[in-house]
Amino acid sequence: MRIPVLILSGFLGSGKTTLLLRLLAAAGKRGLKPGILMNELGRKDVDGLILQESLDLSISRLLDGCVCCSKKEEMTGKLLELIDDRPDLIVIELTGVANPEEVALALSDPQLLRQVKLQRIVTVLDAEHVLAYNSWFQSDQALVRTLRRQIETADVLVLNKLDLVSASVRFKVEKALRKQNATSPIWPAIQSNIDTDLLLEGIEKTMKASDARLTPLPGRGVGVSGKRRILDAVSNRSHENPSFTRVATLSFELPSLGQLTSRQIEQFLALHKEVLLRAKGYFKFSHQTEPFLLQYSGKRVTWEAAPQYEGVSYLVLIGLDWDEADVIRELEMTLERNGIRNA
Numbered sequence: 565m566r567i568p569v570l571i572l573s574g575f576l577g578s579g580k581t582t583l584l585l586r587l588l589a590a591a592g593k594r595g596l597k598p599g600i601l602m603n604e605l606g607r608k609d610v611d612g613l614i615l616q617e618s619l620d621l622s623i624s625r626l627l628d629g630c631v632c633c634s635k636k637e638e639m640t641g642k643l644l645e646l647i648d649d650r651p652d653l654i655v656i657e658l659t660g661v662a663n664p665e666e667v668a669l670a671l672s673d674p675q676l677l678r679q680v681k682l683q684r685i686v687t688v689l690d691a692e693h694v695l696a697y698n699s700w701f702q703s704d705q706a707l708v709r710t711l712r713r714q715i716e717t718a719d720v721l722v723l724n725k726l727d728l729v730s731a732s733v734r735f736k737v738e739k740a741l742r743k744q745n746a747t748s749p750i751w752p753a754i755q756s757n758i759d760t761d762l763l764l765e766g767i768e769k770t771m772k773a774s775d776a777r778l779t780p781l782p783g784r785g786v787g788v789s790g791k792r793r794i795l796d797a798v799s800n801r802s803h804e805n806p807s808f809t810r811v812a813t814l815s816f817e818l819p820s821l822g823q824l825t826s827r828q829i830e831q832f833l834a835l836h837k838e839v840l841l842r843a844k845g846y847f848k849f850s851h852q853t854e855p856f857l858l859q860y861s862g863k864r865v866t867w868e869a870a871p872q873y874e875g876v877s878y879l880v881l882i883g884l885d886w887d888e889a890d891v892i893r894e895l896e897m898t899l900e901r902n903g904i905r906n907a
């Protein structure tokens with residue numbers, strides 16, 4: 565059973581920690597044991613201290629850097645430590661400037677893939693200021709894009725600090741949010757006071773003593789029905805514990821690449837560009853002497869030599885509202901065209 569992960573995102577000061585405290589209280593009432601990973605930009609762990617004062621919990625911290633950029637490797641290590649404690653769920657509170665899709669990608673690291681599963685992305689918004697971000701940060705388009713992504717990828721938008729705005733501002737904000745995310749619910753809140761039980765829906769006390777950390781879970785075959793699979797796909801949308809997140813992750817181990825080329829991978833990615841947020845993978849092409857690292861972000865592909873990589877080839881895809889079976893089918897077809905056939 566993979567451990568469900570809740571991601572709390574939202575700009576600085578929007579009310580994430582306030583929500584986290586409520587969430588932890590609700591988890592406690594349900595008898596759930598949470599693991600918490602807090603990522604803060606400053607060296608000083610202010611939020612962690614607040615939490616530790618409020619609750620007797622072990623909290624993992626990633627300080628002085630964002631999981632999106634400088635702290636990616638460390639995040640995997642911290643999560644593995646948390647998994648060792650066998651929590652029923654893991655809550656990751658991001659820095660205000662983190663992009664949730666990058667965290668979804670990090671969760672698909674081969675070391676974590678079969679142990680954790682993205683359950684839900686919750687974005688907390690400061691109703692008083694959210695409409696001003698575009699003009700405030702005009703000179704930093706990367707930040708504007710990240711803040712937009714926090715809204716687009718959210719499964720739940722918590723519209724917080726409503727005590728500070730009028731009804732007409734609230735209406736304007738909701739209208740603007742709907743343009744960026746037409747489907748996810750918007751939950752109004754003051755002091756991040758929402759029905760936290762709804763956030764914990766689908767999360768149960770599942771970790772038993774027998775669920776050892778390194779027990780490999782079988783890859784869940786999500787291949788096309790009626791055909792034998794030629795690749796093993798691991799999805800965050802598992803049957804055993806339905807995921808509600810719109811951000812889907814698919815990971816493929818590719819022990820054999822046949823005659824596959826980087827160009828064909830790019831063509832495969834281009835087919836899904838409307839729904840693909842991010843991709844990453846290592847490839848050991850038969851015609852190359854060293855492995856290559858693929859990065860796909862903002863619809864752009866880059867390749868770089870990765871001589872230090874020693875594992876098998878793999879590909880991780882992060883998409884929004886996609887047809888999973890369609891993506892898998894296309895990849896299978898790409899592999900088949902390159903001589904990779906069913907055994």
Ligand SMILES: Nc1nc2c(ncn2[C@@H]2O[C@H](COP(=O)(O)OP(=O)(O)OP(=O)(O)O)[C@@H](O)[C@H]2O)c(=O)[nH]1
Nearest residue numbers: 576577578579580581582660724725726754755756
């Ligand atoms: N007036 C008002 N203040 C709020 C509300 N929600 C949270 N706050 C306050 O806003 C401040 C920031 O809240 P946090 O929960 O720490 O926000 P955060 O998103 O974790 O902040 P960072 O860690 O800086 O990213 C605190 O002083 C909260 O008490 C609200 O609905 N109304």
